Amino acid sequence: MPLLEVSDLLVAHDPATLARVPVVRADAERRLAAAGDSRGVxxxxxxxxxxxxxxxxxxxxxxxxxxxxELQRLSQELRIGDRLAELLRPLIAAVRAGHPLPDGRIRVVDVGCGLGFLVRWLAAHDILGDDVDLIGVDLHAALVHEAQRLADAEGLRCRFVHADAFRLDVPATVFVSTGLLHHFRGPDLPAFFAAQAGPDTAAFCHYDIATTALSPIGAWMFHRARMRDPLGRHDGVMSARRAHDDATLLTAASAAAPLVPLVFEPRERSNPFCTTLRPVLGVRPGLVEPFRAGLGRAARRLAGAR
Incomplete structure (x- = not known):
């Protein structure tokens, strides 16, 4: 039976216009009931x-x-901003040196940004440089508006857009995301990566839940301890249960050819007690070696498809 997250069923959009469309609760209930999820119902x-x-x-x-x-607290405790910055700094340096930038700007686009914690963290710490534009994109307008409100209140140099991340007026140079990949099932996963293979894209770096035997119980304990809303607790565990393994992600990421698919901290090299999220990356062939060099000793934690 398919595993579903309740939050995925609460909002629907027209794929062409992105306009919000009504959701009939009984229809969503039937989907959860068919999946055997009485608690979700x-x-x-x-x-x-x-x-x-x-x-x-x-x-x-x-x-x-x-x-x-509440999810922002988890991102803070898991140091997602620091961990992404560890990869983005050498990646951005490689892009500056070896990827054509027609207008001289590097655009880092957070796909499915939610409240924009990642973009706001990067803007607050100002670690990527003045030539980098930070943009958060989400299909849910209410989340985008709240993210922009928070950024304005903090006086941050970043912006948030209600849009399709792959149809922006100005193309992304680097795509990033956190906790998004497990939402794509079947052919939608390689299609997501294929959409990032345009000539303007230098790389992508998508963090998602690492698949280990401890992931579901770890998610249950962590969400139980840190989240008050039962909806967040339910969906947090479902997210861990739906996560893709390294082989699945690398195979799907190959749909973004010619970008080279890589995974950082692959399962066989990570500690299951410590690894909660890890990223799959795609990097232009000419940028792979400069990226590895910029990572230094951490480059040993990169692996590609076998």
């Missing part, structure tokens, strides 16, 4: 509806903002 029934049994959009937005606010 109970959680869904706690979300208010309006006429016609349609999920109340304002209530949904408030709930998701609350859950994503």
């Amino acid at each position: 109970r959680l869904l029934r706690s979300v208010p509806v309006r006429d016609g049994g349609i999920l109340d959009e304002a209530a949904v937005d408030a709930r998701l903002i609350a859950v994503h606010t």
